[in-house]
Amino acid sequence: MVAASTPTHRSWLRKRLPILGWLPAYKRAYLPADLIAGLTLGVIAIPQSMAYALLANLPPQTGLYAAMVTPIAYAVFGTSRALSVGPMAVVALLTGNLVAQFAAPQSPQAAQIALGVALLVGLLQVVLGYLRIGFIVNFLSYPVLSGFTTAAVIVIILSQTKHLLGVSLAGPAPPLFEAIHLVEALPSANPFAVMMGGASIAVMLVFNRCLGRWLTRLGASETVAGLVARAGGLVVVSAGTLLTWLLRLDESANLQIVGRVPAGLPPLTMPFVSVDMLGAVLPSLLILTAISYVGSVSIAKSLASRQREKVDADQELIALGAANIVAAFTGGLPVSGSFARSAINVASGAITQLSSLFAALVIACVLLFFTPLFYYLPQTVLAATIVSTVISLPDLEIVRQAWRYSRADWLTLVVTLAGALLLSVEAGLLLGIVSALAVHLWITSRPHITVIGRLEGTETYKSVERYTVKTCPHVVALRIDESLYFATASALEDALLNAALDHPQATHIVLDCSAVNRIDLSALSALETTDRQLKAIQVTLVLTSVKGPIYRHLLKSGFVARFGPERFYLSTHAAMRALGCD
């Protein structure tokens, strides 16, 4: 017994700790590639993670801590080779909204609350992963996620505009009001902040979008061109800091700077969660948990498919949860997979999660020795790096595409967008989910039901509306193109009764169930009620083409016996022949 259980035990361990799979199998030949990718990743993550901490209303070092520590947790538990975990724009925005409810931006209290949020998000993710109920993120339909992402980008840009303008606004407000406040604050903008922020955005966009192409045209190798193109953040951060230090712009031009970033490795911290806070933030917390996971797993899936590998979505949820829990105990903030950094990681040649560990080493060096360099880093430059990163994400084209494809999806998208911009991104997301559900039920509650007849010379039955088919005077054949469940039950009832009333000479109604994938208790009850009503007016109901699994289910539950097995036919044609309609 012991011998037999060992391999199962070992495979369970390897499933839960994927590092036991890839680390022992690590080849020395991978090392240079992972090292280069790791150095690139680390250098890029430094300004980005500080900027996202700013976006989350937190002190900049929290971003560095999370960027350093959480990839280590992910490397142990995660199944993706190249996913880069750490601070991420939309998750930082949601964290910032939560933090702002309880504490002043960038205060120690704010950092304390972020730890509690990270812990709760992490615990939720681990529990959802173990219970294998990560499927609930399917509630987040494509229009909802698109609307949410687009709105989030707009909100992020709005939130960074105050840093770019060098102004401070009164507390949090719905995005639309924030925009109005910003316009009102324009006259008091700091011209130096505006110039330096604008120049940083311009430089970063040139780096991101043009420089790589130019260098390749000039004969540089793809790798070199790629590395240079991604150095925009480093360049503006260095230049901005240098300029501010040289000209003492923090004093002479009143430019807001990052200030002292404490030196040293991430501290051990104790997250604290009060029950009051939990009650107040639960919906936002669930949204944060879901968004952090959705972003991460979709990137992991996309990366894995290129390598013909599978991703275990539930294990991904557990790994991300572990990363968030670790963040909570090391002074960090809630994290997620980052699409941009993961793409850079892959493009730089990463083969395993070791590249993320090398990136962590880079950040550790910075934390140990170079934090004083950030003192004069202007906030407007950090804001510029955020804006130029997210500005390529919004996709208003999707609104047109949704309109063209389906009004229902368009409505959901618009509800999400409008809710997010007029109320808050969280409210928009919730409204979008409700709207998607309502629209789905509305559509399925009016299924396509058509009278069908036989295509002359075949055994095929098609709609009388679109084909020239042969019908039968005393038998009405109907096909319903939807599963039979509570939303379609009353449409089914109406269709059957109306068929009997519209064809007073009919003695039989044939219901073709070939498009029915499921029959729930509500539909079954409607079917039995309607059958009784049809019997009362001497019309016999007959079911055809019921799928195997459904038939077995109906058999087991006793419905077939009650209804009469002789009233089931394998095909509509068989039923029509048996009822004398050749």
Added chain:
Amino acid sequence: MVAASTPTHRSWLRKRLPILGWLPAYKRAYLPADLIAGLTLGVIAIPQSMAYALLANLPPQTGLYAAMVTPIAYAVFGTSRALSVGPMAVVALLTGNLVAQFAAPQSPQAAQIALGVALLVGLLQVVLGYLRIGFIVNFLSYPVLSGFTTAAVIVIILSQTKHLLGVSLAGPAPPLFEAIHLVEALPSANPFAVMMGGASIAVMLVFNRCLGRWLTRLGASETVAGLVARAGGLVVVSAGTLLTWLLRLDESANLQIVGRVPAGLPPLTMPFVSVDMLGAVLPSLLILTAISYVGSVSIAKSLASRQREKVDADQELIALGAANIVAAFTGGLPVSGSFARSAINVASGAITQLSSLFAALVIACVLLFFTPLFYYLPQTVLAATIVSTVISLPDLEIVRQAWRYSRADWLTLVVTLAGALLLSVEAGLLLGIVSALAVHLWITSRPHITVIGRLEGTETYKSVERYTVKTCPHVVALRIDESLYFATASALEDALLNAALDHPQATHIVLDCSAVNRIDLSALSALETTDRQLKAIQVTLVLTSVKGPIYRHLLKSGFVARFGPERFYLSTHAAMRALGCD
């Protein structure tokens, strides 16, 4: 133009005012049948409507007013010939819960609040009817409605038990606590109330369940036997009142009596609704609106089918709304169709709504001349009539049936029941709706997806799991048995990618869409993403058996052009042949 518009105009009027259809076509020969049915209905409605007013925490005359006036409004707007509108047990219970939040039971304030509730319910119903969005009651699945009805009956019986015991309890409490309070109050029960109530229930059950059968056996005609069987209410009310009057039981035995019921026709009243109240009661109000409609329309449909007639569900909603609005202006309470009274109406021979008008005349006579007779009517007797009426409604068999048929439906049922008994019937209903939606999404989010192969010698493709079929090494054929929408999108993605990974030698994946009734934007986006990922690993995706309406939709939206029309095949067999898998 004018000449052409007149018939349309007239048919619109006849659609909106069905009385213009049946009244001018009324035949004198119908009169005796309608008269007898009307008298029966009136006599039965008198104790019942007073008892339901009591259940709704209202003075007894409000029930009489509603029973008299609302059928007149329904006769004008309703499409059902035999539906009897008026006070109804579950609607009275919900009204009572609402009223109890704001006023003392049976006080004038309570009556005032009931008017406001009736007005709001009526307006909501009319608006929903005109906007043709009565379909939203499809959210109320069969397990939810069954659980709700069963719980409501238990709650109604509990609420009447205090009258049967002759005790009074402290304010409203969740049903389970109410049961505990009742047990605690047992020692202080009034033995006279218990005896008279118990005797009344026994007499009514004998009348309802046995007397008709006995009389028929003794040679009485069906009609006579039926009329006598329904006279139980009248008998216990008369006997109870007489006994109480003769023995002055209200004083000697401290029996609670109805007391003064004001004489005279229904007064003109002005309903009043405050915004504060509206905010507090909105969920309960929506539930009341829905339950009042669901009960009514299902009875109307069931009655109509026997006469081979159609019911216009939206017009029914408008008619019921009109009845509720009229109740609000004539001192009544929210009403609905009554299943019991409608059945009696039909059984007594009613041919048109004129029978309801005759019943209204009977109640008018009682209101004008006989209200003093009700002075000594004991409340325990009224409670007994309610209990013996509803006691046949609960159906715990459904719990077993649901368990046997599907765990999912069972779960919804149990959540509804538990919520209703532990919190309130309204909370139970809402929890049930949420649970039904979640379960539905959960089930559809894990659709049946199977690899299919060809049944030797046919063009039919079946699951490799259940049939001996021929597959093809370089083409994997999959069939998904569910529509492609946001809940199934990620399962689709996983299935396609896993098929490619599990069959490394495959160059093509064929997706059989014969069971797909709908493709929404989320699924389309998943399809495009997955297609890109498959392309990257040199696997070509091909779609077969896409239904006509879906294909036209995909064509119109540009997807077919983007995806490539050559990748659509009419059938899986056509695709397999084209891909060299004969």
